[in-house]
Amino acid sequence: ASPTPPPSRCRCDVPKPSRARPRSSTTVQPVRIGAVTVTPLVQFHYRVDPHLFFPDLDLSELDPGSWFLQPPYCEDDFLVVDISAFLVRAPGRTLLVDAGVGNSKPRPNPCFRERSDPWEELLKAAGVEPSEIDTVVFTHLHVDHVGFATRFDGSRWVPAFPAARYLTTAAELDYWTGSEAARFRERLGDYLADSVLPLQEAGLLDVVAPDHRVSPEVRLLPAPGHTPGNVCVEIVSAGQRGVFAGDMVHHPIQLARPGLSTDFCVHGACAAESRQALLRDIADTDAVLFPAHFPEAVPGRVRADPAGGYRYEPVTS
Numbered sequence: 001a002s003p004t005p006p007p008s009r010c011r012c013d014v015p016k017p018s019r020a021r022p023r024s025s026t027t028v029q030p031v032r033i034g035a036v037t038v039t040p041l042v043q044f045h046y047r048v049d050p051h052l053f054f055p056d057l058d059l060s061e062l063d064p065g066s067w068f069l070q071p072p073y074c075e076d077d078f079l080v081v082d083i084s085a086f087l088v089r090a091p092g093r094t095l096l097v098d099a100g101v102g103n104s105k106p107r108p109n110p111c112f113r114e115r116s117d118p119w120e121e122l123l124k125a126a127g128v129e130p131s132e133i134d135t136v137v138f139t140h141l142h143v144d145h146v147g148f149a150t151r152f153d154g155s156r157w158v159p160a161f162p163a164a165r166y167l168t169t170a171a172e173l174d175y176w177t178g179s180e181a182a183r184f185r186e187r188l189g190d191y192l193a194d195s196v197l198p199l200q201e202a203g204l205l206d207v208v209a210p211d212h213r214v215s216p217e218v219r220l221l222p223a224p225g226h227t228p229g230n231v232c233v234e235i236v237s238a239g240q241r242g243v244f245a246g247d248m249v250h251h252p253i254q255l256a257r258p259g260l261s262t263d264f265c266v267h268g269a270c271a272a273e274s275r276q277a278l279l280r281d282i283a284d285t286d287a288v289l290f291p292a293h294f295p296e297a298v299p300g301r302v303r304a305d306p307a308g309g310y311r312y313e314p315v316t317s
Contacts, residue, residue, distance in 0.1 A: 034237025102147020172229025
């Protein structure tokens with residue numbers, strides 16, 4: 001992947017108003033996993049040229065009537081990609097899984113640049129104040145998963161959740177602060193400076209094992225490939241299970257084509273292996289998948305498709 005995608009692949013703006021649904025921040029209904037409540041927090045919706053994510057994808061090989069090429073997953077030949085985080089309320093704990101793009105931050109991507117979305121209103125609508133959040137888990141340190149971790153206090157970027165510990169893995173932090181990631185930082189912007197390093201400077205960034213247990217109900221699952229220290233997050237409570245996929249499954253097309261990795265994957269083949277292992281593990285079970293980028297971040301169950309790959313069955317409660 002080149003550091004800067006050519007203009008023909010950067011059509012990440014909404015080319016014309018969507019006929020399918022409004023494009024504004026949304027609070028999605030909470031879902032219960034045993035004693036744990038999960039509320040998706042959708043920062044914003046946008047659409048991208050399929051080749052921005054999957055430059056080697058030959059769309060002519062796909063049936064245009066395929067379920068993953070229909071609304072709400074595709075509109076006007078563009079992929080629908082939402083930016084979301086998740087509020088997790090477990091017994092005695094209030095967590096965030098990932099933290100969106102953030103507001104008021106300079107970014108090369110025009111969809112991410114200097115946003116002003118009602119983030120605190122989303123949290124309050126979900127019944128939580130920023131001061132109540134005790135843990136922020138980063139599935140990985142990409143620009144669209146760390147943004148609301150910090151806020152600008154008038155002179156500098158500071159942790160947005162001062163009572164929280166922020167969790168990442170050593171492989172993840174080492175990669176993104178090292179020279180090997182320079183080409184990706186050029187492409188995505190120097191978001192570490194305003195969204196990650198201030199957490200470290202404040203002494204709130206914890207480097208944990210990729211299978212770290214956050215609470216009796218919540219633990220990390222190693223899932224390297226998309227990024228070197230990428231993790232999923234698992235909830236198990238009262239015999240029920242949920243898994244936060246992060247960017248393991250960026251778009252539903254990757255359910256039908258599990259070997260397909262994005263152009264933003266650091267190690268595409270490894271990402272495909274991790275994704276296939278995850279899908280095999282949860283397919284045809286009651287486990288609920290929480291996808292970070294599906295439309296409205298609607299959770300669902302994964303089912304094996306007799307035609308190959310997997311299908312998605314959304315759940316709303």
